[in-house]
Every structure is written in structure tokens, then in C-alpha cells.
Amino acid sequence: METLTIHEAAATSGWSSRMLRYIERTGLLVPPRTASGYRVYGPGELQRLRTLRELLARFDLGLSDVALAARLEHDRELRDAVHGWLHSQPRRPEHVSAEDWLRFEQEKHERLLAAA
Amino acid sequence: METLTIHEAAATSGWSSRMLRYIERTGLLVPPRTASGYRVYGPGELQRLRTLRELLARFDLGLSDVALAARLEHDRELRDAVHGWLHSQPRRPEHVSAEDWLRFEQEKHERLLAAA
């Protein structure tokens, strides 16, 4: 099991060393350190760095989005509050863009008012 | 059941009319429209606008955060992907700030290396 330095990890993960440090600050992936403070990236870290890249690209997310998801995962109070608010919403058809929904609602009410 | 115009809704919800339109664009709260296109805010919308304000203030969230939470709620694929990535993470003690965790990890590895 080899361990990589930050630049080696950067080269093989697709991130820059600058971003590896930034990712650490977000709390999303905090590699261990040597006694003298050097970051140490093992196979596990490498794997997660690669999948993180794919995750962001695939769903067009930012690091802050994943950070929020993490926050939602381990903060039950926050999760419940947000969940509660979302479900106090009037049901709007799923998988419909805001724009389509807007047109839909508009037409629905036009129909309602036209019928009056 | 009275219905309010956007400015009235703004005045009684704590948002500005500008923000009410912006919130609509995010898809978080899309009020119905009159036949001529005027937004119509009812008691339900008013209530949700107020609780939305409290939610953001209480947890220091942005509208984009709640929008992401909504996306996570109704996009199972996204939710599973993010959830999966987060759980591929090495377990880090809950309710610990990134900074504290950093120090903890550092000290842990210093201890390990010192013992070697």
C-alpha cells in the first residue's frame, strides 16, 4: 500500500494540489498527516477523489453542494427542518422544470378564471 | 380567503417583491397567476414565505441550499449517488468541525508515528 504526496495525488486524481487543500478545508476529504505535517493520500483517498470528480461532473454539482448534503446527513435537526418546509409545499408534479411548472400553473388558473 | 398582490405579500412576509420573484425562479415557491399574469399569494404562500425566512436564518442557509435539498428529495439517482459517496468516506466523528478534525487527525498520526 503506497502512500502519495499531495502533488502525486493531484496528478493521479485529476485535481490540482491547490484544490486538494481546498477540498480538505471544506471537510469533504481530510487526508491524514505525517508527523511533520505532510498530507498523506492512500488508495482510499485516491478513489474517493476520483469518484468525487465524477459525481460533480455528472450532476453538475459544486463542492459546496456536496458539503451541504453532508451537513444534511449528519444534522438531523437541519434535515427535519428543511424536509418539513419542502413538504409544507403544495404538491407540484415531480420531474418538471420550474419554467414548465410556471406555464402549467398559469394555464391552469387561466382555465379556472375563464370558466368563472 | 383573501389573495394578496406581490407587494402586499412582500410587506407581510418580510421579503422584498424582488426576492419574491427571485424565489419563484429558483422553483422554491411558485405562486399561481391571474389570467393577466399577476402573481397571486394566498395564506398558504404567505405562511411558507415566513417559515422559509426562519429556516434560512436559523441554519444560515441560502436559497440555493434549500433548492439543492429539494433536488435531493425528488431526484433519487442524485440522492443515491451523493449518499453513496459520503458513505464511502472513512468515518469521522460526528458534530466535529473540519478544523477540530484536522487537529485530531494530525495528532493521531503524530502519536502513531511517534510510537513507531
Next chain:
DNA sequence: AAAACCTTGACACGTCGATGGTAATGTTGA
């Protein structure tokens, strides 16, 4: 028909997320 609303679209600005670079300093290994 005029006043007082509403609508969309545009310009503007501060903050923050995401990135890169550089400087000053400590660590490692030949």
C-alpha cells in the same frame, strides 16, 4: 383616461465559491 398597480428585462454591486499563483518557511533525501 389617469393613477396606481403589475410584468419582464437589464444594469449594478457586494459576497462567496472555486481556482491559480507566489512568497516565506520547514522537511526530506541524495
Next chain:
DNA sequence: TCAACATTACCATCGACGTGTCAAGGTTTT
């Protein structure tokens, strides 16, 4: 010991988010 690499801290950029304001044009109300 010297070259190569690491660390933190700071400066800079660029786009997105959050917000205000204003203009040009419909709608409602009196």
C-alpha cells in the same frame, strides 16, 4: 548541504448568488 518538495498565508480572478433599482409596457380601478 543542497535540490526538490511540503506547508501556510496572502493576492487575484471569474462566475454565481442575493439584492436593489430603473425602464418600457400591460392591467385595474376610480
